[in-house]
Amino acid sequence: MGLGAVAVGGVVGGALVLGGAAWLAARGVQAGALVAVRSVGAIGGGLSRVGDRAEQRAAQWAVDNAELAAWEDAARRVVEVNARIEVLAAHAPEITASLPAVLDPCSQTPAELIAWCATANATIAGVERNLADRASSATVSVLRHTVDLDRPVTSAEAFARYHQALADDAPVREIPEQVGVDVARVLGRLSPTATDADRAAVLAAASQVTVPRPDVDHHTLLDQLRLSVQRANEHAGTIREDAIHAATMLAALPAEPADAERTRLRHDLAEVLAARREFDEALRTRSQRAADQVRGELEQRYVLAAVVDSLDELGYRIDEEYATSGERVRLVREDWPEHAVQLVVERDQVRDAVIRRSARTGTDARREDFEHEQQWCTDKETLVSVLDRHGLAMDRTELAAPGERHLPVVAAADDDRRSTQDTKTSRER
Secondary structure, rough: OEEEEEEEEEEOOOEEEEEEOOEEHHHOHHHHHHHHHHHHHHHOOOOEOOOHHHHHHHHHHHOOHHHHHHHHHHHHHHHHHHHHHHHHHHOOOHHHHOOOOOOOHHHHHHHHHHHHHHHHHHHHHHHHHHHHHHHHHHHHHHHHHHHHHHHOHHHHHHHHHHHHHHHHHHOOOOOOOOHHHHHHHHHOOOOOOOOHHHHHHHHHHHHHHOOOOOOOOHHHHHHHHHHHHHHHHHHHHHHHHHHHHHHHHHHHOOOOOHHHHHHHHHHHHHHOOOOOOOOOOHHHHHHHHHHHHHHHHHHHHHHHHHHHHHHHOOEEEEOOOOOOOEEEEEEEEEOOEEEEEEEEOOOOOEEEEEEOOOOOOHHHHHHHHHHHHHHHHHHHHHHHHHHHEEEEEEEEEEHHHOOOOOOEEEEOOOOOHHHOOOEEEEEEO
């Protein structure tokens, strides 16, 4: 058995729980972020596979890891509810305090996540009813003002009166007799999230029916009002759908972007969430590209974290003196004073190598090199079964037998890239 390549494939999407109890987020991988970024492409779509050959194992893996699938399904519901909360808060900032705080799915059980969603949805429904009642009351105020003036109002007048009524927060329940049942019924269909411009246009159209024009048939004015409400609702629905999509995208992207493009993207998505810009095709393409990149990064960290966590059970510890990153890590053992294992995740490959941390020659040094290489190969065999709990399957291709090469000497400050050329671990997609 020698040092070799390990092909890693499997179902990563639902593998957010380790050993059925230890949550991946506790080990430094953002489980909530991974679910959020996966929700962008397939909300409620179930598990996704990493590795072409994983198709043959996916069904059995899902059976063996039903708890993982249940957790991801529940976490996806949280992502959806979070998006609704964000959209409502952006539409009506004054009701933010009445909304539940968004939840980052992490250490909760599936049952706890589902219970939170039920409670949050009930609260959101109550807030939406309150918004609808306030909108209805303000609408009646505009119509009463129209009756008092005994003339139709303009869109600008309707806008001003409507928002004055909202600010006064004085309920006006009684509809003026002159308004009529038909007008009240049509206005009752207007979405509480209609834009200010659309609502003002609808109220101006309603005032035309409330104070009839002698030169236009009443039924014609009523039909125009219905059409105005229909258009306003369609526009509100599009804006709401785009805002929810934008909120989901924002949850998928790092809150503190590492580059200028992601910073600009977060700003543009926030503008969509606030209904200040359209979610056009160009922005959708940019968003999906960024989400795919983030997903790749998170899954890459997942693989590295899964390997490191599994090796911890075999006695390997992270070298605290080495500058660990999301792509590379150095592992040491208490019984290896002069050796270490270098791991690097780079795109579709996880490269590993046994290295020396100090220069030494002679028979004893060569014997130690051989023994540690041999132990590493044996431990990688054990790693195969351990990683299965993480939803990862490993295939090995030997490249060199222990003792066939001189181990590279790599100090902490050295460029470790040259230490990982001999062995490669590929994560098949």
